[in-house]
Amino acid sequence: MKETLTILHTNDLHGHYDLAIRQAALIKKRKRDLLSQGEHVIVLDGGDHMDMSMNECLATSGTIHLDMLNATGYDAMSVGNNELLRLPKDNIRQLSHDSKVPWLLLNLEESDGSQIGGTKETLLLKVGDRLNVGLFGATDQFEDIYENKHGFRNRDTLNSIKQAVEKLRKDGANLIIFLSHMGYGADIELSKQLSGLVDVIVGAHSHTVISQPEVVENVIIVQAGSYGKYVGELRITVDIEEMKVVEHTGHLTEISMDDKCDTELSAVVEKGRVETEKYLSEVVYYSDRAITHEELVELMACSVKDFWKSDVGIMYGGAATNGLESGEITKASVLNTCKSMQAASLIELTGQQIAGLIHETFDKEITNRKVYGSGFRPQGIAIGKLQFSGVRWTEHEGKVSDILVNDETIDFTKKYTVATGSSLIYEEVCGYPSVKGNTLIDYSKEFMVKDVFMDYLKQQYTKMKSKIL
Structure with missing residues (x-):
């Protein structure tokens, strides 16, 4: 039958x-x-x-x-x-x-x-x-x-x-x-x-x-x-x-x-x-000038640093596809440029590793590397240059010197807490060699980097409006 x-x-x-x-x-x-x-x-x-x-x-x-x-x-x-x-x-x-x-x-x-x-x-x-x-x-x-x-x-x-x-x-x-x-x-x-x-x-x-x-x-x-x-x-x-x-x-x-x-x-x-449309129309920030791609990624680094209360924040350029126009910035504005579904993560890096990342972010072979890792969106775009929060240095003709972490001279042997997105944790995903050997401390089980970033912008916007009032 x-x-x-x-x-x-x-x-x-x-x-x-x-x-x-x-x-x-x-x-x-x-x-x-x-x-x-x-x-x-x-x-x-x-x-x-x-x-x-x-x-x-x-x-x-x-x-x-x-x-x-x-x-x-x-x-x-x-x-x-x-x-x-x-x-x-x-x-x-x-x-x-x-x-x-x-x-x-x-x-x-x-x-x-x-x-x-x-x-x-x-x-x-x-x-x-x-x-x-x-x-x-x-x-x-x-x-x-x-x-x-x-x-x-x-x-x-x-x-x-x-x-x-x-x-x-x-x-x-x-x-x-x-x-x-x-x-x-x-x-x-x-x-x-x-x-x-x-x-x-x-x-x-x-x-x-x-x-x-x-x-x-x-x-x-x-x-x-x-x-x-x-x-x-x-x-x-x-x-x-x-x-x-x-x-x-x-x-x-x-x-x-x-x-x-x-x-x-x-x-x-x-x-x-x-x-x-109702969800996306919520205004989360205001800027009287356009925010460049690099400035946006740096803001994202600030947001994860603030979220984890870490020593340093680092974000890769591929976390956003472009910058933001001036005026009212809505959820739609943010989500249309921040596509990746990376978890907000907290890792531990030595000062030597942080210094290595600073040098590597000037290496186009690394920054142009296309990424296809889990949750990375859009798939196949470059990981991009790194932006830092809490770290400053002097750069002249490709040479980096005078690195400061929170205004103190970097200690190459010290272990620093570093907030970032989950793609940066893995050398095989992001392609930055200096992350090898990092220690994963924690990652958010509830919030992606873009969620953390939008909350951070809303907090800054609230402070901005309160100053005006």
Whole structure:
């Protein structure tokens, strides 16, 4: 006895709303057409639907995406790092509880071993009279980052998958689909260990465009690029009694801005944008002259120094894409230039390391290095020159001398507390050699650098207005 199922799949939208409303139109039309022909259809997403670097996502604390997922008609989604890493843990719990589309996650748990918020380890979908589809999701654990940031605990991914498959089979699943937010390379390796357990991997995270389904050890792997550019379609025939896929075909359909928009999702996005406009219009600062890019980055260095009450503040040029115009400066003004989602971090550096950074910021081979690290936005821009708060020096014809830290001659052997953004902590990310060997003291689990910067500007603006009054 055989049943046929079409899986419509997407992944890694990252808040590209204008393509999402076109992507949704295609998904809905294709689903209607298939259902009218008596076909079975499910719609799945591989995670990173959200992206807090997008103003609509930030302004609504991610809630716009819950409405989008529901309006598009998804049956389930995996949980990506942008759902997990860029939100406070209480927000993660609340959003996963509030979502009408199940969030699937089996390789992370609360510190007490319970499931995180409203996430589910597994989901069983009954499709038609005979087909029972078992689903589960897993995410890239980024080593121990979620344990350190949120206090969550990693579960062994492979063992968790095996237990999930066993449970789903006992519950009657005759088809197993893994929603993976682990990346193409990890999917390939896992497939070798999941043959006979998992039928299909709907991939994500690596933004891989898999034009035709790949098969590794009898496991079918699909992934639909990123940013709403594609909708994947996988049609499979399942032998119900043998509980295996006996036939499959698949392809990607490319989405363009010329495609038709879905009216329901357009209304959701427009509602979110109205809310976003109100959020972004808040004035946080006033300047009677334009602020240059270097001045802006230096202000950011001041803001993290003030946040951590540290000896020194250092910020890299890539933390902002340009300066700010004169006049009232709104949240929109700041967020449109400060895209990166870097955590406000506190590290310890010796005076020798700080001096090294000063010398290195004049090295164009370092400052022109393009960065693709986690949370760095826009991806692929240069790390840029460093700006310092609490540090002064004399520079003549490329030679640096007379370095002062808070008006005292620098002590090369002393350890100083340094506030910065998380990209600067890692030499392999930022490319500044002198950070090697730094000691991480703390980093904000709640606030990104741009949040700290906006709060700092508001504080300065309040002081400015009080002086006038």
